[in-house]
Amino acid sequence: MRINKELTKGSTAMLVLSVIAKRDMYGYQIIKVIGMSSESVFEMNEGTLYPILHALEADKCLESYWCEAEGRRRKYYKITDKGRKQLAVKEKEWKEFSTAVGKVLGGANLVGA
Amino acid sequence: MRINKELTKGSTAMLVLSVIAKRDMYGYQIIKVIGMSSESVFEMNEGTLYPILHALEADKCLESYWCEAEGRRRKYYKITDKGRKQLAVKEKEWKEFSTAVGKVLGGANLVGA
DNA sequence: AAATATGCCTCGCTAATCTATGTATATCAC
């Protein structure tokens, strides 16, 4: 990661769900797509992504299927209805969180509190 | 916390530095001020805050002094030059991070803009 | 007198992510 990795905690699953929601994708590709669309701010490790995919599938937010193309075996993931709901929750939570950070940094003047 | 606690990882020290940068503050007060200015999105635990304060002081980003007022003994923290530099770095990192999340999600970045 | 709020602190736990490692195939450079 180009930035403090701790910042990413809690948001990674949301990002993964988000890109898969746009179209079915396989693991290696997810890393590349998130890396590119974030302009290399996120350079996710495989050791980070695969466990997340497995957990999201176990939680029925994703479904997987194997495809063979270009002489390569790829495991594609597709988002489920539950996954879309989960994504909506996480996006809302993210907005609430980032807005709150902005408020604290922006300094609501609470002298006397 | 009203939101997923994992999201807060990596940003808490920045928030703490940020409020102390505005004026000297003691621990218990920091929790209240951050709670209020975030409209209760952040409800920091003492078990979270105190170790952060001690670490920031050990790292010379903060200095502390005891005060007695209203019959209460309070440990105030004051930001150092190093602390201000650290805060600037963390704020920049935060903007980069939240902007990147916005790009991946595909929407406009609502944060810090 | 008891409950609540203020104010400091520490210890062990959980969980997200990273680093390192392993396997296998395809492609490119030399």
Add this chain to the structure above:
DNA sequence: GTGATATACATAGATTAGCGAGGCATATTT
């Protein structure tokens, strides 16, 4: 042809931030 790099899957152990649960003490409210 051989080695390096990219693609593609996976797991295991280490790290670390924040939490929950305690502990201690005093002031205020009920």
